[in-house]
Amino acid sequence: MKELVEVKTDNEYSLLELDEKAAARKKRYMKIRHNKCMHEYSLDIYEFVKGKRRCPKCKGVELRKHFAYTREAIMIKVEESTKKEYSFVDSEYINANTLHKYKHNTCGTVFKKKWNKFKSGQRCPNCFRRGMDSMTHRYLKDIFDHFTIEYELEKEYDECINPQTGKRLKFDFYIPSIDLLIEVDGEQHERASYGKEAFESSKYRDSIKDSYVAKNKKDLLRIPAKLWERLPEEIEPYISQVLKRSVSAAEIKEVKQSQIPDRINKDLKKYHNGEYILVDNFYTGVDRKHTFRHRVCGHTFNDTLYFVKSNKNPCPQCRKEEKIKESFEKRAKTLDEKSNGRYSLDPKDPELRNNKSYVKCNRCKHSWYTLVGNIYTNNGGCPNCKRIKFIDEWRERYKEVLVYIAENKRLSEPLRKWVGYNIKRYEEGKLEPYKVRLLKSNQCKLL
Template sequence: MSPSNKLDDEKVAQRIQDKFGDRVTFLGGYVNNKTPLKMHCNVCGNDYEREMRSVMHNPVASCDVCYKGYFKKKRTKTTDQFKAEVKELVGDEYSVISEYKAALQKIKFRHNLCGTEYKARPNDFLNGNRCPKCGMESSIRSRSYSQEEFSRLIFEKTDGEYEFVELYRGNMIKMKCRHNACGFIWKIRPNDIMNGHGCPRCNGGLEWNNKRLQDELTKRYGGDYTVLGTVIDAITKVDIRHNVCGNVWNVKPVSITLEQQCPYCHARSRGEQWIDRWLKDQGVTFNSQQVFDDCRDERCLPFDFYLPSYNLVIEYDGEQHYHPVKMFGGKESYEYTHRHDLIKNKYCEDNGINLLRIPYTVKGTEAIGKVIQEKLDSLAG
């Protein structure tokens, strides 16, 4: 650099003036490009020191106070700006329903196709993340299951209210489905059942009223139950009296027709309810909670069912019969239950009584009925 071009405080001041105008004032101190310059910001009043190259290549002359504000203003979108981005990306399928704050700070979205409201980071949304509910359902639609997995999934998602009576062929293929509450069978896609679509007979065809519910109860339980309240629909609770014990409780019509009986008297496992239902449907004579006076521990040990015509007792063994389960009392309860099972097994063997134990892995009226029928056929043969 020639002497005439060598920088000094005056030339540095001129360069800064040419680039930033009156925004900043150079206070001196230039030695070389690596020596901090003394600067004053006329916008915010901040005094600071920065190397010349840092000052000249910064939009606010490297004033740290102003740069924070500049950066925030440059990088932060308004809510309206972000909404415009979303609309350009997905049209009206999604709505932004809370204020935008930052790219990585979660805000609320609504998926207008399904109505789901959820929180997500704006950056994630712009990068393709969408409605978690529909994403999960899409995964379910695209997935295939084994017959056992499928039966278990339908049971869990509908709490046993629905059963498919055809072999599983895919989530989007219509198959015969039975509504266990009313017995109606129709064709529907498994995916629709998993998404909450129900029985067309109960939900849109036959009207639920007092006569229909009382007829259903009489058909299923004889004169054990009386409808006391006014029936509005399948899912609005109504008062029911159990005529055997006098207990009155509030229950959904569809639930009591699905074997949700008197909570006071019928604290029975769902497995027992399935067995009870199948035996009644088949017209098989049976006794519930059968007691033999000489089959006992400290007290008589009841069997779930006894079929006199076949000299057969049936036990539905929950998970707690096979290993300790915390909710059923853990190890101590398991050992107690296991001891009783051994006593019952030996009693049946010693007295020539046929015994059928059905494990908790067999679920649903149809599956349990198949196991029982095979046993009855073997005894009849």
């Protein structure tokens, strides 16, 4: 068997072990080694002799070479899957489990994410995790944005790993210009607000971060989330160090929520041709609802800043009108096709209420309020055209009936005189046939 393996593969594979105990089974397994990559694996003898199975490691390498993504392919895939909301900005693509740089075009944040994570739905940490941020997080971001300080969110290091899970731990903020790490400690860092097990796990992760910072001689600033009002005093020396000038705590305190709307309105001019403005005199976060005004229609509505920036038509009033317009055009097209151009929807009331709408007859120009579905039935159609058709069909018939009644001597004299008077009016065009009331018609037999 050893010689067979070597001859069959030109010494590319070597037999290491043969499972003799498996002779009673339908399959007999052997252990071989691929001499090129030195990979050892087990397989069925029959499959190997027939050439069906070869080294799985080398096969995987070949498949990855053939089916691997290129940087250009990833760029196209990211833009198509997110409708150009995100861009792949890294210099090269390695594999799905390597961190790459992506840019959120809406807020301008550049962040690192694995392709597997990005493909599964994980997005911009600045926008999608904003709802989980505390007041201190938002205040810090506002301060950094106000003083145009470059910072990174959720900074990770390859050496700072949780041994229990094997995952890298994240620091809330990182200022690269002064190599400063900032951690905002919430309530769960001080007491077991979410259970004893979660509290111990949080303390364990904090100890790993502290030891990493001490070992690598980095600066770490821990800020309790509940003491966010003392933040200006805590952050003052670091802001001065970054800006290379003296910044007082009072100057930092001036960065309040009442001053942020001006910057937001300036930023909103980049979206939707400046049609939307923030009405509120305060700002609490990109994920919190605020009052906005649409300058085109004048409608005010409540929604988040992220929704206003990312949505094509944030105004609910305009969205409703656009939806009504699309529905009207669709119903009008269907009606025109099914009626061969005889009927059309009247645009004076485009909204469909209880499946009813104004329909216009293109023959007589009459419009009426009706169920659109009734037009396609025998009982539907233009009521004015029905009336005209009825008059045309029965005009002569009415005259014959009236003449018969007038000449019938068996009827009473007053009735015959009344009918004669109506015949005269009918001939003069003063009496429409459908308005003729035959009094005492039960006394005569009609034609």
